[in-house]
Structure formats: structure tokens, C-alpha cells
Amino acid sequence: MMFTELLRVEDLRVEYLTEAGRVRVVDDVSFTLRRGEILGLAGESGSGKTTIALAILRLLKAPAAITGGRILFEGRDILDLDEVELRRMRGRRIALVTQSAMNALNPVLTIGEQLADAIIEHERVTRFRARERAREQLQVVGIDPDRVRSYPHELSGGMRQRVVIAMALALSPSLVLMDEPTTALDVVIQRDILVEIAKLRDERGFTILFISHDLSLLLEMCTRIGVLYAGRLVEAAGARSLAEKPKHPYTEGLIRCFPPLVNRAAPAGLHFGRAGPPPRLVGIGGAPPDPRDPPPGCHFHPRCARCVAVCRTTEPALITVAKDHEVACHRLQS
């Protein structure tokens, strides 16, 4: 039975149970992931995006607990699964690619061994066969298969990230969670990796949840994007729709942060310090709230230029305001 809807997150709530009380880091977030698409989750650090990814895999560490909602994957609620079922799911049906491949690989095992580990665990094959599969995987991501005997510290940053991707794809999962996969790399390598990811997706057809703080990157890679602020989803739309017509003040602020290479005011187009006045780089004043003591009502209101009375008291709901475009803002719902 094929599901067009691969992952549906409903009212997900994640809290840390600390000595000082519960701290909510993911606040009733809902979104859906359709088979084959690339959904981006954008947000600053602390917005809850990594937490969501780890929550899907139920790998958040103590004292985190999932205190509300459902996560439906291929029809089953992940929050109902027991340990054995979860373990069978991880790596095989849902895979994870973390940032900083420097720390994502075990320093004392060869990359071949680490690749083989996952294969052996999920598919009862011999070590020999698993090693062969490992070599094939390395080839797929563009690494010389003879490097199977190398240790992580012997590889460059870009190569390590490819290995992590290879590990994730080794068992042909249907969903791949990518958490800032290129953040720790330099720009040129970043490009290569992203191209690689897009190519692999076209070949293999898996679905990606792409998490990043870099909105410009997401605008290029993703089909749809969700914007997270302080644990809440404030806007969700198709990539183009978001880029051309951002509706939430936070999203607008984020988009205004990009310096354009093309200055529309200048006659010749290219800006490069010559014709026309330089565009103003506008940041968003203030800082994200402390999750232990969030502002009442809309979490963004202290930093919002368009804040009105109702923003300070009531949390805005996520509402569809245009085709495939949802926003949580009082100013747009009248």
C-alpha cells in the first residue's frame, strides 16, 4: 500500500523535564511530508529544528520527553512503537545525517566497519558481503572504494560528510533526515555535497527533511519550506512562494538578510561596489526568547515591527492564506 503522505507530524510537543520545571522546546508543531519531496525546516539555533528530527527517531536524550502529539510514519504512530520496532525502523526506514561529520564518525573504527555495521544489523548477511556493499556505497557517493580501510581522521571534511551520507543511504531508507549536513564545510565543498544529495535523490527517490539555519540554501534545495521560531511553526509554503511572497514578519526579516548580488537599482545590474547605492542589510533586532520563560501570546511579538495588542496575549494559529501557503500571524487573519 503506497502512501503519498510519508510523514505526518501532528501537534508535536517536546519538553525538558528539569529540576526547575518543564521547558517546552517544541510547541505543538504540525507538518506533513509527501513522498519524494524535499521539505526544509528553517530556524535559528534553539528554534527546535534539530529537536524535531531527533524526536522523529525518538533519540532525544534525557531529560527530554515527548509530551504531546503524534508522528505518523507510513501510517503508524512512531510514538506507539516499542524499543524493538524503533530499532528496526532506525537506519532501515528512516536515516539520519548529522552535521559536523568530524564527530559523527567513530574515531576508532574504519569507515568500512562503520558502514558494514548497519548493513549487518538490518540484513542478515555475512561480514564479507557487508564489506562489499560498503565498497559499493562509497562508490555511489564518489569515494574511492579502496578507502574502505581508512579511519575517519584520515579523510577530509568533505569526504567524511560523503561517508555519513553513504551510511544513511546504505539500507535504502524511504526518509532521510538531514540536520545541517553542510554547515561545517567550506562553500565550495558545500556546493558539491548538495549537488550530490540532489543527484542521489533523483536516482533513488527517497524523501528528505532538510534542516538548516541557512534559508538561502533551503530556498535552492527544497520544494517546500517550514519556518520555525522559538519552537513554533510560523510559516510553511512552497519554496518559490516563500521566497517571492514571505508573509510572516520573521520570514520577511530572514529574507531581507541576504545581500543581493544583483542591485536592481543599478543600470548595469551587477553591483560589486560600483553603480548605485549599496542595499541596506537589515537584521532582526533582539534575540530569540529563553525557552524557560517565553513571551505570552505570539513568541515573536517583542521583535515584531507590526505588533498589536492581540499579539501580546493570544497565540496565532497556523492558517492557510494562499495556495499551499500557511502562516501564523494575527495581522494576516482578518
Added chain:
Amino acid sequence: MRYLLRRLAFYLLAAWASITLAFVIPRLMPGDPEATMFARFHGKLDPQAMAALRDTFGFSDEPMWRQYISYLGHVASGDLGVSVSYFPARVGDVIATGMVWTLFLAGMAVVIAYALGTLLGIAAAWRRGGWLDSIGPPLFVLVGAFPFFWLAMLLLFLFGFTLGWTPVRHAYDSRVSAELSLSFVWSVVTHAALPAITIVVATVGSWMLDMRNTMVSILGEDYITMAHAKGLPPRRVMFRYAARNALLPSVTSFGMALGFLLSGSLLTEIVFSYPGQGYLLIQAVRSLDYPLIQGLFLTITLAVLGANFLVDIVYVWLDPRARRGQQ
């Protein structure tokens, strides 16, 4: 490889420093070292012993550096002089008899304590908040705070004297002949049991705590999360991913603690009158057998250096990063 060579050079340097210290210290005594030393014997030594003593220490009328060179020569050839209290036995021979027992007792006990403590530490870290994790640390901190030798006294008193479960001194029953027979082996085992248990009980706690803390730090690393995310079974992650990495700093601490561990076992030997290096040392001190004291100092120090080098080799074998000369 380069790493090991550098370490070897360091150990050779430290060995040289110890040998030189052994040369320098007697000569630092206030007054004329020779006269003071001989005065302590209240003239009880016969001329032969006196000559032997003088010879060992290189006391002569030659200039200091000459004495030093000849001293170095003696040490390099293994000639540590003649013992005063065991006259006319050579210091080297006396030490050799003690060495066997110390290696047996201390070697076995230290390894057992380390292995046991490490396993307990892994278990405690895995089940954070479990009973092992809550009771273990405070209990072991308390037990580890007792002086080694006091624990030895206590255990000896309880099990040796009061309950009579184990023998109370020496390495084996003197009535049994020292050959490879079952009764001899059994005698050796029962005599070594209590001293070994003392050493294990006194030290296992600190290994456990050490390993637990290292494991907890490592369990927070990204590659552990990734390992779980691959769907690997928890036990595989615990051993192959976490413990394997936690072993590295653990082995390093083991190396650094060797000197301390050896000192503790020596004290234990003294309490149990176990005829190893420790027992010899205290007898030498009591009878002011200076050549023996110096000889023991040298052998013990060099043994610790050697053991440290072995630990370094093990470390290189465990850490692929060290093999390439990086760290």
C-alpha cells in the same frame, strides 16, 4: 611509531634522572657521607663489609665525576653492590627473589582491579540512575579513602586472625617444598588471596568512577547518536562505539597511576609480610642496609618506567590516530 620512539627517549631520560638521583642523594647528607653512614653501624661491620660498602657507593678519593662514571658503569652492568643485612649476598640476587613475588601479586591484583573496575564503570554509565550508579560512587569513594595498608590490616585481622580463613604471612607455607605440585600451588594461592583482595578492593572504586565519568562524556558525542540512529543494538553501541573510545583516556590514567599502584602494593606486602620488594624495602630501612635501599629504589623505579612503556604500546595499538604520530 614515531610516538613510541619519543616515549622511549623520554623513559630513558627519566631512568637516567633516577639513577643520578640515587647517586646524588647519599652525597647530599649533611657532613661526610661516608663517615655518617658508617657511624650508624656503631662499628659493627667487619672490614670486608665496609670495603664492599665503599665499593658499591663508589666512595673513593677520586673526583666526583669519576665516581659518577664508575657508578654508572656498575649500574649498567647490573652490579648493585653487596647487601649489608644479607651479607655476603649481592643486592641484585636479594632483589631478584623479591621481584618474583611482587610481580605475581601486584601484577595480578592490579590487572584484576582495572578490568573489574572498568566493566563496572561501563555498566554504571549505561544504566544512569540505576542502583549501580547511585550506590557505587559514594561507596567506592569511601572505601578508596581508607589507606591501602590500613585496609590490609583490617582484612588481615578479620579474615586471617579472627576468622582464621586465610594464612597470615608469607607467600607460601614454609613446610611445603617449592616445586610445581598441587599443594604448593594451592599454598601460594591461599597466601596471595588476601593481599590481592586488599589491593583490588582499595583500587577498583577509582577505576569504576573514572570509567563511568569518561563513558558519560563520550555518550554525549555525535557518533553515539549516529550509531543509535543506524539501528544498532544498544549493547553493540555500548562496547564497540562508546567503551572502545572511553578506553583511551582510561588506559592513559592507568599508566599514570602505575607508580601509585605499585606503592600501594608494596605497603600491602609489608602488612602481610609478603616477601616481595615492599617487604625487602622495609627490612632494608629498618636495618639501614643502604646498598639494598638504593638497589630497590632503582629496580622499582625502572620497573615502573618499563611498565609505563608497555602501557604506551597498548595505547598505540588501541588508538588509530596515535599510530600516525598524531594525537
Added chain:
Amino acid sequence: MTGVINQLAHNRRALVGLAILGCFALLALVGPLFVGDPTAMVARPLSPPSWDHWLGTTGQGQDVLAQTIAGARTTLVIGFTVGFAQVAIGALVGTTAGYVGSRVDDALSLVINIFLIMPGLPLMVIVAAYMPTGSITIALVLVATGWAWSARVIRAQAMSLRDRDFVLAARLAGENPLRIVTHEIVPNMTSLLASAFIGATIYAIGAEVALEFLGLGDVSAVSWGTNLYWASNDSALLTGAWWTFVPTGTCVALVGSALALVNSAIDEIGNPRLRTEHAFEDELRAAGMSPGLSTPVLRREVD
């Protein structure tokens, strides 16, 4: 700094440890005033504990309780002094090595490592055997053999602090290096220095007691170590006179554990991962679950 003290005040372990230490400090300070001359012969030798003599008598007929209390002062004074001296020297050498770096660091590190690797006991025995017996000798020997550990730890910290932003800023501004060390680096090492001091003291007390037990201290003085020396000399084990050595050893252990408790509390504060999360576990248990690998699902509302 005040934050650390504040957190310590709330830490169960630290409070227990400090309470025990406080008791012993009190004992050491005023105890001797109440017990008279500990070396006086007061009753039949080797009598077990009784109402007259709570802890019995030694092989020389001396009161064990009096000896234990009197011994506290000597042992603790030497122990804390040596610990302090070890850390002071270690801090001096370690900060210099860590901050100045390059050749100076290479040389100092070599010295530190050599002192570290040489086993303490044989060295202490050989030095003490040649020098006149007494507390000063022991103290000097302990400091000389023990400073290296603090030096190494402090050096590592100084090295990492040297490259931190605020220190970098001070260096670039041309501040006097000595001033930088005393005003920027050392204040950021307070918990490390405290931890090192405690560790050094634990080691010093243990080593001091061991050396005195071997007879290398002043056997006519009254301290915990010499008490044990005499107990062993008078064949405490053979005669079954457990009261001559059990109380002393217990005192040493209590002081050592108390110090270790405070130390582990400081450790926990510095490394939050080591802390156990009680609130989390309590809530899980209330819901009938136990902490495991996967993130638990707790749908019950708590308000």
C-alpha cells in the same frame, strides 16, 4: 566564583563533605585542650574500650581516644599545608609553562613529566632514610614528590585559557603579562585550583600517614600515622587489639572521603553532564516507565 559557591551550597554531597571536615577541623583545633597528655600512661596496656577509656589503651597503656584526637591536629596540619604547597608550586610552574609556551614550556613540561612518572614511595623512602626523621622531612619529601600532578593539570588549563578571546584581547592591548596572568587567567581557574588543592591534600594525608606508618616520621610525635606505626609494632593484629588501629584508620578514611565528596561536587558543577537528573527520573517512574534509550512519551498533562 560566587555562582560556584552558591551551587555548592545546594549540592547534597558537598554539604555532607564540608560538614564532616568541619567536625574534624573543630576536633583538631580544640580537641587537645580537653584530653590532656596523650602520651601519658593511664591504664593497663592493651585494654579494650571501656567507660573509662572509650577507645581502650595502646600497647604502652596510653589512651587511644586522646591519641586519636591529638593526632588529628598534627596530621591535618601537615596534610593541608603540604597540599597547599603542592598546588602553589604546581600553579607557579604550570601557569608559566602553559602561558609562556614554546621552549620554556618544553623544558618545564619535561621536568613535570619526569617528576610525575617516578613512583613516589621508593623516592620518599630513600630520601627519608638519609635525612633526619621528623615532620619537616616528611613535609618536604611530600611536596617534592607531589607537586607535579597539580602542575600538569594547571598547565593544561592555562594553555587553553591563553587562547580565549578575552586573554587574546588583553595581550593585543599590550597588557603586562604578569598582570594578565594574575587578573585574567588565574581567576578563571578557581574551581580547578580548588579541585587540585583538595586532590593534593587527599594525597598528602594518605602519603604522610603511610610514611609515618613505615617509621620514617618522628615516632615520638603523636599523629595518626605514628599511632598506626606503634599499633603495628605492638602486634595489634596478633593480640587482637583492634581498637588500637581501627579508629585512626577510620578517621583518615572519613577525612579522605569528605574531601573526595567535595571534589566530586566541584566536578559535577563544572561538567553538567555528570549530574543525574532526578526530576526526570521521578516523573518517569510516576508514569510507570524507566529511563531507557528512546525518548519517552509522556502524554499526561501536568499543570
